[in-house]
Amino acid sequence: MSKARRIAVYCSLFFIGGFCSSLFSEEPVFRLKVRVAVANIRAAPATTSPVIAQVQKDTEFVSHVKEGDWFRIEDLSEFSASGKVGYIHRSVVDVSPLVPVQAGKPEKPAENVEQVSRSEEEIGTEISWRLEKRTKSKPAEPSKDVRSVSNGGFVAFGLRAGLNMATMSFPEKGIMTTRTGIGIGLLMDIPMGRFLSIQPELAFTQKGAASNDYPLIAVRINYLEMPILLKMNVPVDIVRPFVIAGPAVALRLTGKYSDIKLFDFGVILGAGAAFRLSDSESILFYLRYTMGLSPIIKDAFGPFADIKNRIFSISLGYLFF
Numbered sequence: 001m002s003k004a005r006r007i008a009v010y011c012s013l014f015f016i017g018g019f020c021s022s023l024f025s026e027e028p029v030f031r032l033k034v035r036v037a038v039a040n041i042r043a044a045p046a047t048t049s050p051v052i053a054q055v056q057k058d059t060e061f062v063s064h065v066k067e068g069d070w071f072r073i074e075d076l077s078e079f080s081a082s083g084k085v086g087y088i089h090r091s092v093v094d095v096s097p098l099v100p101v102q103a104g105k106p107e108k109p110a111e112n113v114e115q116v117s118r119s120e121e122e123i124g125t126e127i128s129w130r131l132e133k134r135t136k137s138k139p140a141e142p143s144k145d146v147r148s149v150s151n152g153g154f155v156a157f158g159l160r161a162g163l164n165m166a167t168m169s170f171p172e173k174g175i176m177t178t179r180t181g182i183g184i185g186l187l188m189d190i191p192m193g194r195f196l197s198i199q200p201e202l203a204f205t206q207k208g209a210a211s212n213d214y215p216l217i218a219v220r221i222n223y224l225e226m227p228i229l230l231k232m233n234v235p236v237d238i239v240r241p242f243v244i245a246g247p248a249v250a251l252r253l254t255g256k257y258s259d260i261k262l263f264d265f266g267v268i269l270g271a272g273a274a275f276r277l278s279d280s281e282s283i284l285f286y287l288r289y290t291m292g293l294s295p296i297i298k299d300a301f302g303p304f305a306d307i308k309n310r311i312f313s314i315s316l317g318y319l320f321f
Helices: 003-024 110-136
Strands: 031-036 037-041 051-056 060-063 064-066 070-073 085-090 092-095 156-168 179-191 196-211 219-233 239-252 263-278 282-293 309-320
Touching: 003 196, 037 070, 051 085, 060 070, 110 196, 179 219, 179 309, 196 239, 196 309, 219 263
Parallel strands: 156 196
Antiparallel strands: 031 060, 031 092, 037 051, 037 085, 064 070, 070 085, 156 179, 156 309, 179 196, 196 219, 219 239, 239 263, 263 282, 282 309
């Protein structure tokens, strides 16, 4: 055989061997375990891609594809009604290699066959147990908004501040005019389902009124107010409208007006919207009306016997968890 022919044969064998090696090379397999309280699964490997599902801590997956810092999840039918393929980021999971049985691997000596078989059986048993555990666990609902929480089932905290246009009810029309004050408070958002939540608050609020005909009631009264509001959320994506309603009790703080009752009872009606900043933060906008239900003046008679607080307020808030 000539030297040129031998070189051609060696090259052919080299390429055939490389091709066969690629056919029988093992595919990388990764075992993923969620290590944060709630992890987002997105439609594409990017943080700007929409969230199509959420999974809870200790949920496990097997991934065959890694794209940069993202792992591809092939089947999300247990976590999303669409059952689409999704991607989870490396930062929210613990990753360990899951070594598959290699195709085309030379047969080992007889004394090792039993050990290899046991290893395969142990791997299969462990995978079956993990899948069964994941099936029994309750899947998280897909998230379309801030853990405002009405979707994720987590309590959120926040604060609000705004202006009060306060006045008082009076039998004679045109007597009472508004007086501007402030309202500052803390709030919680406690989910009761996807659409409903309970929002208790603790707020410093200024009430009162002004009058040209009755200077004695041109007052500003400071209260510590504690509303408990039922909040109905409209489940849309970036901007989430909501309505609120519920009772409120207020404790008078100022001691200047001894003829004003210590407690004021009322009801709050309002509406607003939550503007999502991230998966855990929102800016809130409120319009609310507080209607007093009890007269505020002690031992009053005549037209003053039924004076009650009335407030229209505009507020901005910040919600986080």
